[in-house]
Amino acid sequence: MSETPTLARAPVSMTRWRRMYYLVPIVALIIPFLTNEYLLWMVNAILVYVLVTMGFNLIIGNLGQLAFANTAFFGIGAYTTAILMVYLGVPYVVAIAGSALAGGLAGFLASVTALRGIRLYYLAIITLAFGELMRWVYLHGDKVTMGSDGLLLPPAFFFGLPLDSEVPKFYVFLALTVVVVKATSNLMRSRVGRAIVAVRDNEAATASLGIHTARYIVLAFVWSGSVVGIAGAMFAVLTERVLPEAFGLTEVIIHFGMVLVGGTGSIVGSVLGAIALTVLPEYFRQFPGMDELFFGIIIVLILLFLPKGLVSLLCRISPVFNERYYRD
Amino acid sequence: MEPLLRLQGISVNFAGLRALADVTFDAHAGEVRAVIGPNGAGKTTLFNAISGYVPASDGAIHFKGEPIHGLAPHDISVKGVRRTFQNGGLFPEMTTLENILAGLHVHIKSSFLGIVFGSKEAREAEREGIARARRLLDLMDLGATADQPAKDLSGGQQRMVEIVRTLATDPPLLLLDEPVVGLSPPMRDRMMEIIRRLAGEEGIGIMLIEHVIDLVMSGSDIIVVLNSGELIAEGPPEEVRQNREVLEAYLGHV
Numbered sequence: 001m002s003e004t005p006t007l008a009r010a011p012v013s014m015t016r017w018r019r020m021y022y023l024v025p026i027v028a029l030i031i032p033f034l035t036n037e038y039l040l041w042m043v044n045a046i047l048v049y050v051l052v053t054m055g056f057n058l059i060i061g062n063l064g065q066l067a068f069a070n071t072a073f074f075g076i077g078a079y080t081t082a083i084l085m086v087y088l089g090v091p092y093v094v095a096i097a098g099s100a101l102a103g104g105l106a107g108f109l110a111s112v113t114a115l116r117g118i119r120l121y122y123l124a125i126i127t128l129a130f131g132e133l134m135r136w137v138y139l140h141g142d143k144v145t146m147g148s149d150g151l152l153l154p155p156a157f158f159f160g161l162p163l164d165s166e167v168p169k170f171y172v173f174l175a176l177t178v179v180v181v182k183a184t185s186n187l188m189r190s191r192v193g194r195a196i197v198a199v200r201d202n203e204a205a206t207a208s209l210g211i212h213t214a215r216y217i218v219l220a221f222v223w224s225g226s227v228v229g230i231a232g233a234m235f236a237v238l239t240e241r242v243l244p245e246a247f248g249l250t251e252v253i254i255h256f257g258m259v260l261v262g263g264t265g266s267i268v269g270s271v272l273g274a275i276a277l278t279v280l281p282e283y284f285r286q287f288p289g290m291d292e293l294f295f296g297i298i299i300v301l302i303l304l305f306l307p308k309g310l311v312s313l314l315c316r317i318s319p320v321f322n323e324r325y326y327r328d
Numbered sequence: 329m330e331p332l333l334r335l336q337g338i339s340v341n342f343a344g345l346r347a348l349a350d351v352t353f354d355a356h357a358g359e360v361r362a363v364i365g366p367n368g369a370g371k372t373t374l375f376n377a378i379s380g381y382v383p384a385s386d387g388a389i390h391f392k393g394e395p396i397h398g399l400a401p402h403d404i405s406v407k408g409v410r411r412t413f414q415n416g417g418l419f420p421e422m423t424t425l426e427n428i429l430a431g432l433h434v435h436i437k438s439s440f441l442g443i444v445f446g447s448k449e450a451r452e453a454e455r456e457g458i459a460r461a462r463r464l465l466d467l468m469d470l471g472a473t474a475d476q477p478a479k480d481l482s483g484g485q486q487r488m489v490e491i492v493r494t495l496a497t498d499p500p501l502l503l504l505d506e507p508v509v510g511l512s513p514p515m516r517d518r519m520m521e522i523i524r525r526l527a528g529e530e531g532i533g534i535m536l537i538e539h540v541i542d543l544v545m546s547g548s549d550i551i552v553v554l555n556s557g558e559l560i561a562e563g564p565p566e567e568v569r570q571n572r573e574v575l576e577a578y579l580g581h582v
Contacts, residue, residue, distance in 0.1 A: 183444045190443040190454060194430045198419050205417030207401035208379065208410065209493070210434040265421075325426045327451065328458050 015328060017320040025178045032167045040166035041238075042282055047173040048234045049274035051180055053258040054267055055227035060256070061265030062188065063220040064200030066120055069110040069127040070255045072134045073225045075247030077103045077232020079138060082151040082242040087144075092156040092163070096176070096233040103229015104222045111221035115214055131252055138244035150243035153236055163237055173234050180227055185267055187223065189327040196220045197265070197325055261302050263309025266323045272310040276302075330393055332357045332501055332533040333378070333409075338387035338397075340370070340377050340557075347373040349557045350387070355550075357500060358531040360523060362544040365554035366578050371537045372414060374554065375503045378535075379411045380404040391501065406434055410494040411503035414537075417490055420479035424470060424489050427478050428461035431493035435460075464492050468522075484515040491519075495526070502526070504536040508543065516540065520547040541579065545569065553578060 031043055056070040077099035084095040113126050138145045145151060156163040158172045187193055195216040198206040206213050236242050254277060262273020280298055284291035306312050314321040331354035340348040348370045355361050363371045376382040378389060380401040389397040396404050405411075418427055429436075436457040442450035465471045468488055473481055478489060487507055494502055507523065508516040520543050526532045527549075538544050544551060544565070551568040553561040555577040561568050568574055 182446075186444055186446045190450070191429070191433050191436045191438065191457075192440070192443055194422070194426060195433060197422060197426075198430050201419035201421055202417055204381065204401075205413055205419070206430070208405050208413075208417065209431050210402050210405040210497070211430070212400075212402050325422060326429055326458055327454055 017318070025174060028174060029171075032170055037166050040170055042278060044166060044169050044173050044234075044238050046275050046278045047170075047177045048231050048238055049258060049278050050177055050271050051227050051231035051234070052255055053262060053274045054181065054184060054270040055224040055231065056255050057259045057262070057264060057266070057270045058184070058188075058196070058220055058224045058227070060259050061263075061269075062193070062196050062200065063217065065114055065217075066124040067110055067114060067127040067221070068124055068252050068256070069106065069130045069225075070228055071247045071249075071252040072110070072127075072131040073103045073106050073228035074232045074235065074251070074255075075131075075134050075138060075244075076106045076225075077229030078236040078242045078246070079145060079151070079232075080229070081233040081236040082153055083144060085154055085156065085236075086151055089154075092158050092233075092237065096230060099229040099233035100226040101229070103232065104226040106229070107221040107223070107225020108218060110225065111218045114217050114221070128249070128252065131247065132249065135244050135247055138247070145242075145244070148244060150241045152241050156237045169237065173238075176230060176234060180230055181267060181271075184223070184227060186327070188267065188323075189325055192216070192219065194325045257299055261299060261309055263311030266309070266311045268314065268321055268323075269309045269311035272314075276310060329356065331355060332392060333535075334388075334390040335378070336388045336390075338374075338377055338384050338389065340373050340382055341385045347557050348377060348384075348554075351554070351557075351559045352387075353552060353559065353562055355501070355533050355535055357533045358527050359533055359550060360527045360548045361533075361535045361550045361552060362548035363535060363537045363552045363554060364539070364541070364544055364578065368556075369554040369578075370557040371554055372505060373557075375411060375505055375535070375537065378404075379409055379503060405499075408500045409503065410497070410499040410501070412487075412490045412494055412505055412507060414505040414509070416486055418478040418486055418493075421477060423475050423477055424465060424481065424485075425458070425461055425474040427489055428464060428493050428496055429457055431496035432457045432461060435497050461496065464496060465489075468492050483510045484512065484519075487511060487519065491522070495532075498530075499532070501533040502535070504534065506537050506539070508538065508540060516543060523547065 032040055035043065052074055055073065059065050059067050080099040080102040081095040084090045084098050085092065110127055110130060113123055118126060139147055161168050163169050163172060195206065195211045198211065199213050199216055203213055258273035258277045261276050263269025281291065281295050284294045287294060311321060333355040336352050338348055338351045351374065363374060365371055373382060377384045380399050384397050388395060391407055391409055396407060419430060436453050438450035438453040462471065462474060465474055470485065470488060470492065473485060478486060481489065491507065508519050511519060523534055524547060527534050548565060550563065551565055552559060553568060553574045560577060561571045561574045
């Protein structure tokens with residue numbers, strides 16, 4: 001090995017800087033002391049959308065597939081929690097696990113289309129149809145889903161802690177988000193994450209390295225489905241009523257916007273995208289009639305001047321924000 | 329001596345077109361075997377058939393005495409047949425280091441749950457992989473490019489990284505599809521020198537497709553000549569150079 005220092009040694013210090021990510025949730029613990037109930041509701045919504053965007057980004061950004069089944073995963077996660085809690089009276093924590101499983105199963109179903117060689121626009125339209133099909137199921141499965149009235153959730157408890165206001169919800173959502181983001185980050189910075197990105201960059205070359213490409217396509221979809229399913233479980237408790245209209249086509253466009261505005265293939269980007277596109281529409285509400293226009297203009301401007309998303313601004317400041325697919 | 333690779337009557341058909349017809353030969357460890365022939369002769373199809381990317385319609389392929397025809401590309405790779413691609417097979421958005429690590433995929437033994445929970449074992453396996461990847465890059469003087477995205481490297485560096493990536497798991501057989509295309513003459517010579525060293529010192533069996541006849545003549549032990557999917561000559565360079573059929577079909581036109 002060469003003794004002279006090379007660029008290859010530089011990331012050692014980067015690893016130390018990366019540890020500052022751990023500070024983010026610690027600092028976030030004080031948020032409830034600085035905000036009112038309404039602002040905290042918005043923060044909770046951001047936490048939900050961080051997982052929604054990160055799960056979607058795994059498919060769009062990392063695996064590079066135009067699959068839009070995200071609202072299906074989100075809705076399935078929300079309805080699974082609602083159904084388990086309303087009809088079976090299961091504790092919220094069990095319902096979350098159920099939503100992760102149901103979301104993962106939906107992810108598996110969605111992956112079958114990609115495995116059959118359906119790609120690009122065809123994959124996009126089939127997966128969009130999957131989302132719409134699920135909405136039809138929520139609307140017409142009245143006996144279980146209560147149709148357009150939606151399912152009203154019973155009071156939720158997390159290991160005995162009543163989730164009856166935004167403060168306890170915040171702490172539970174923050175814990176869930178941190179655990180899922182960390183697990184996903186571990187996954188992406190490993191041979192699994194590299195295999196997923198390799199499939200996106202060059203599928204034939206990936207197989208030539210002994211990587212079973214189909215296995216990693218399925219895995220990416222299942223993981224994405226589970227992550228977004230957990231977000232659905234959080235969303236159910238956040239809104240306290242699960243309605244079919246929350247999982248329509250507009251919703252998937254917003255999810256897609258969050259991925260693009262934040263930055264494709266980046267976990268930090270997913271967080272930024274979720275924050276931006278949750279806060280901005282709320283802010284523009286003070287201009288009734290113009291809010292959607294402002295919102296649209298902002299998205300266009302961001303994508304025009306930052307085609308790689310908000311995360312590219314951070315990457316300009318320091319390479320520590322670049323996505324990395326290994327962990328030393 | 330048992331051949332490393334044995335091809336027996338390999339034929340490949342594409343919608344009625346015969347891309348390879350009854351190709352038979354043995355390749356050995358420590359040997360540089362060049363595959364030459366005019367455009368459309370079936371050279372890349374031959375590599376694709378060996379590495380499982382196109383199914384052979386007829387014939388058998390044995391690697392170390394084991395049949396590999398009909399296996400998926402990733403299974404053939406795991407058995408020890410690794411290849412590069414004519415148009416470059418790097419992952420452009422990944423850094424050089426990440427590309428090599430992807431090449432070490434089957435070598436890094438970590439369980440899925442270990443990875444998700446960040447277990448000590450998984451982290452150790454990853455660190456060992458990184459150390460090995462950095463060592464390989466340093467050996468080829470590519471250490472300084474470790475953190476650059478592959479798309480930002482020069483053409484020569486990209487070819488080199490791709491070869492390092494295929495070598496990462498010490499495969500017994502390498503299939504190199506035009507390894508020097510687009511390289512400057514000094515880079516070409518350097519690449520051929522590395523290829524010779526891999527075969528001579530490491531005992532790796534190397535098959536390469538190449539159009540630069542001087543390099544083929546000086547750098548290979550055996551030359552296989554394909555024309556319209558058929559093997560028309562096989563032998564040491566000086567023998568192939570004299571072959572009339574080869575002169576007519578290929579060398580005469582160069």
